Amino acid sequence: MIILASESASRRAMLTAAGVAFEAVPARIDEAAVTEGLRGRPVRDVADRLAELKAVKVSLLRPGMVVLGSDSMLELERGVWLEKPGTADGLRAQLRQLRGRPHRLVSAAVIARDGRPLWRHVEAATLTVRDFSEGWLDQYVAACGAEVVSSVGGYHVEGLGAQLFTRIEGDQFVVRGLPLLAVLGWLREAGELGI
Template sequence: MSLILASKSAARRAVLDGAGVRYEARVAGVDEDAVKTSLLAEGAGPREIADALAELKAIRVSAGRPDFVIGSDQTLDLDGQLYDKAESVEAARERLRLLRGRTHKLHSAVVVAKEGAPIWREIVTASLTMRDFSDAFLEEYLAQEGEHALGSVGCYRLEGPGAQLFSKIEGDYFAILGLPLMGLLALLRRHGELAE
């Protein structure tokens, strides 16, 4: 195997699986909370944090390996403020109320590393506008999604019922799912990991 995904994310694995890319998944073991805290203290914004975490994951798994290692991370940016995944359905309810009727950004970074050094990166930003949905809709949505709502920073799966939360989406679909794909596929073709 010459391609490794440094992620436990089911959504990222589904993106690669759907594209027919063969890879091995490995957990990077990065303390994301500690990294975010440090970067925020240094004045980094959500976009920079996504990039730094993607790079750290790729480097951590690729150290001493000749394989191409894909690291990826996504951050939610609402008016310049970083939001992490909700830890409970109640927290998801509050997050969705906060996002309701507003536009937020998702910054998705992907870094490819080899032998402990980054060799390529891309950061893609999408803008998503939630419609002003009713409280009744919100409760129905959370009853349907339950714990699935806790799997993404925005408390939604665009490839699932979460699509109904939005009135407008601008940006790359794969980046919204958490793994910008087009540039990555082009890189893998250039290096002979995929057929031309």
């Protein structure tokens, strides 16, 4: 069994569907402060640092356990990041920024044990948002706003959020917040899966 240093429903669902035995233990780090302190750095470095902080913090609480930390960042254009929208109004504003444009979603994973990172992987996907109407935006926010305001980008591609896009280039697991295939590869090589 591994520890997932996250409360993310999407990450939990991916690990469960893949048959990975895990316990979810939230890391509770101040993501906003860390992100602000890393402004100007490449978005992949920020996602990697957040994933590492989560994995290391929880691994110190669970000695001897393999702990998986993960984080995702959305880059609208080079150096311009979008955060989790947080509210319905924030969701509307963010989706208006994304409308008709491509953006990059970067997901990082770090595995740690006893406060020491053992492995890391960062992967990106490019998503192109369609030019939707204000009426459709209102329907989208009404239908799923509460469930996506805490997701970077304000969407879940495994649900109604799929209708936002004209094109997705990259791994859907990465888009959902975890480079799952790379994580599974490391867990198999380390003998942590038992299959």
